[in-house]
Amino acid sequence: MTGRTGQGRARRVRRARRAAVAAVLAAGTVLATPGTVLAAAGGLPPTQPRTADLATEYSACVSGGERPYVGSVPRLTARLYGPGGGQPGEESKVRGEFEAWWQGEGGVEERVTTTTSTLLDTAPFSWQLPDTIPDETVVSWRVRAVNDAGASAWSSEAPGAPCEFVYDRTHPDAPVVTSSDYPDDNTWTPGAGVRGTFRFAARAEDVVAFAYEFMGEPPHTADVRPDGSAEISFVPKKSGRQVLAVQAQDRAGNRGPRTSYTFLIGEGPAPVARWKLADATGARSAAAENGTAARAGAGVAFGAPAPSGTPLTSTASLDGSGHGFLTPGTPAVVDTAKDFAVGGWVRPARVDGTRTVLSQDAGTGRAFTLGLTQAGSAPAWSFAVGGARVTGGLPETGDWAYVLGQYDAGTGTARLYVNGRAVGEEAAAVPVAGEGAFQIGRARGALGYRDRWQGEIGDVRAYDRIVVPEELTALATRAARRAGHWALDTAPDGLAPETGGGAPVKLGAGASVYRLDHPCDVFDPDCVQDWPLEGDGHLRLDGVSGHAATDAPVVDTSGSFTVSARVRLTDDAPAGPMTAISQGGEHGDAFKVRFDPENSSWDLVLAHADEPGAPETVLRRIEWPDGDIGAGHRVTVVHDASRNQVSFYLDGVKYAEGGTADFDTAWRSTGGLQLGRARTADGWGEHLKGVVDSVYAYEGVLSESEIQRLP
Structure with missing residues (x-):
């Protein structure tokens, strides 16, 4: 019982x-009390929150020495789960109870709490702490989940732990900035391309980084060393006034006021060694502008041709034999572990195998080599430093190129530039000491010199600094030479003269030069007259047979050229394509500029070969036809053979989308420059009904600003 x-x-x-x-x-x-769960009949309480699912703003839940410092009152976030622990298909609704505490004045503990609204446990729960949170104080917090069946254990209970942070709203003082290379004392210091070191010193103990930014450059940060300082290096890209702005950043992410450091950058120093190689025919050494004269082997002949459009008057030709070399007998690059660059104008007579333009001895090997090598089945330009190699570009027999290799000690990378443009992928390089002699036309190997150059070399330079972008462009620039300008103002005996006395364009049937010799009164309602586009007249074409042409090619379409003309269409609804200007061969056009009414566009069309039905590259610009009104449009074609690119400008503008295309199938045209017609499958066709004026032709590439200055 x-x-x-x-x-x-x-x-x-x-x-x-x-x-x-x-x-x-x-x-x-x-x-509920910590560690106690209340349960109701028919339900289970939520599961304990995991510290891995908690965050103080964007910092993980940690405590002790790893606790984060924050620069603003943070938002606390948590993932909370019902009885199912967040498993798919077992979602439920819970509330979040947050609690934060700290030691107040006199050691008295202070607490703040909040309870969130009820949400699905798949949602994030958060609490923006109140502004009453003290600064410079360790704040602890925890959270638990609550449902109608009870409350979970607090996140701070085993196996969990409280989360901690410190709120720091005090910004650090401005740092001290100094540099012995580029002092802030209003004096000009060489210069562009020369690496300088800058030191930042903190004025507070909790500074962990410096945020800095050079004018015109992206922002960076530098970590603080144990002594509270940092050092960074900087290579000025141009001469002039430069400003460095630096802020100290503390462990809470607070950044203090800026320190502005101003310094003056002079022009980049001259090359440490330079040989123009424009010495007199029969000379046995090459004079040096800087450095030591270079002894020439018997396989070197001075007086060879120079690249047109450059200041060079002649170059040296190397025959590829064991005697085809030049050397000063001393190093040109004194310290290959620091910044350096070497380059020159080259024209290969052969592109097979490995061929060296420039190198420097390093024992029985070489510290660096610049030249060409075989990349797969094709030749490529090459620059090697230590065991690293960069390849790119396409060397072509008989074509001039400006080639420059550069080692950047700041990034530890080797880079290669061809005709002023970076090619290939920069490569991480570990330089080797190269205290041996500088070599032109050969490279040192274990069994002697090898990889000999065959062809021309000119204007060799070696730098102990970085060659900056503007210098690269200037070194590789070949000024365009005007091959013809036809004003089309007059045509005595059917010949429109070239303004420099060159070959005229001959007018065919249906072509005439219009001149406004006797203008009528513009206020007279019966005055209906055409007006010259440029100058005193222009060429009128009837759209049936009208054309004008030179007897021979004006530009070499296999090389770099620029051709431009001003054109106005007579009709506002042309019946078919009409070509304004072209130059080609027997079956097709190496280039032509035409108006295509189907697309209402001006098109640059380039045939890939002088063959019937050859593939074409087309660059298109949408534009309404003129209807014989206004000044028409200036159309300009630019072929850059050094880059295997073609560009199309309309009224001096080349749109980023569709304004330039890669083009590596250029061919030498045999026909004359044509105004008003093009080659078609049936012979001459696409006759222009309209006017053409102010035609320019150049050997070489005009810059965008030069194109915009054409009338």
């Missing part, structure tokens, strides 16, 4: 407890 009585009493106690809990829940109050 006693056992049954005890069992009944226990059942009555359990029923009473369940009733009490139900009453509490019905009243909307959850009673």
Whole structure:
């Protein structure tokens, strides 16, 4: 009897407890203490939050020495889960209870709490702490999940731990900036391309980084060393006034006021060694503008041709034999572990195998080599430093190129430039000491010199600094030479003269030069006259047979050239394509500029070969036809053979989208320059009905600003 009585009493106690809990829940109050979970009949409480699912703003939940410092009052975030622990298909709704505490004045603990609204446990829960959070104080916090069945354990209970942070709203003082290479003392210091070192010193103990930015450059950060300072290097890209702005950043991410450091950059120093190789025919050494004269082997002949459009008057030709070399007998690059660059104008007579333009001895090997090599089945320009090699570009027999190799000690990379443009992928390089002699036309190997150059070399330079972009462009620039200008103002005996006395364009049937010799009164309502586009007249073409042409090619279409003309269409709805200007061969046009009414566009069309039905490259510019009104449009074709690119300008503008295309199938045209017609499958066709004026032709590439200055 006693056992049954005890069992009944226990059942009555359990029923009473369940009733009490139900009453509490019905009243909307959850009673729980840390480590205690209240459960109601028919439900389970949420699971304990994991510290891995908690964050102080964007910092993970940590405590002790790893606690984050924050520069603003943070938002606390958590992932909370119901009884199913966040498993798919077991989602439920919970509330989040957050609590934060710290030691206040006099060691008294202070706490703040909040309870979120009820959300699905798949949602993030957060609490923006109040602004009353103290600074320079360790703040701890925790969270738990609550549902109608009870509350989870706090996240701070085992196996968890409290999260901690320190709110730091004090910004560090401005740092001290110094540089012995580029002092802030209003004096000009050489210069562009010369690496300088700058030192930042903190004025507070909690500074962890410096944010800095040179004018015109992207921002960077530098980590603080144990002594509270940092050092960075900088290579000025141009001469002039430069400003460096630096801010100290503390561990909370606060950045203090800027220190502005101003310095003056002079022109980049001259090459440490230079040989123009424009010495007199029969000379046995090459004079040096800087450095030591270079002894020439018997396989070197001075007086060879120079690249047109450059200041060079002649170059040296190397025959590829064991005697085809030049050397000063001393190094040109004194320290190959620091910044350096070497380059020159070259024209290969052969592009097979490996051929060296410039190198410097390093024992029985070489510190660096610049030249060409075989990349797969094709030749490529090459620059090697230590065991690293950069290749790119396409050397072609008989074509001039400006080739420059550069080692950047700041990034530890080798780079290669061809005709002023970076080619290939820069390569991480570990330089080797190269205290041996500088070589032109050969490279040192274990068994002697090898990889000999065959062809021309001119204007060799060696630098102990970085060659900056403007210099690269200037070194590789070949000025365009005007091959013809036809004003088309007059045509005595059917010949429109070239303004420099060159070959005229001959007018065919249906072509005439219009001159406004006797203008009528513009205020007279009966005055209806054409007006010259440029100068005193222009060429009128009837759209049937009208054309004008030179007897021979004006530009070499296989090389670099620029051709431009001003054109106005007579009709506002042309019946078919009409070509304004072209130059080609027997079956097709190396280039032509035409108006295509189907697309209402001006098109540059280039055939890939002088063959019927050859593939074409087309660059298109949408434009309405003129209808014989206004000044028409200036159309300009530019072929850059050094880059294997073609560009099309309309009224001096080359759009980024569709204004330039790669083109490596250029061919030498044999026909004359044509105004008003093009080659078609049926012979001459696409006759222009309109006017053409002010035609220019250049050997070489005009710059965009030069094109915009054409009338």
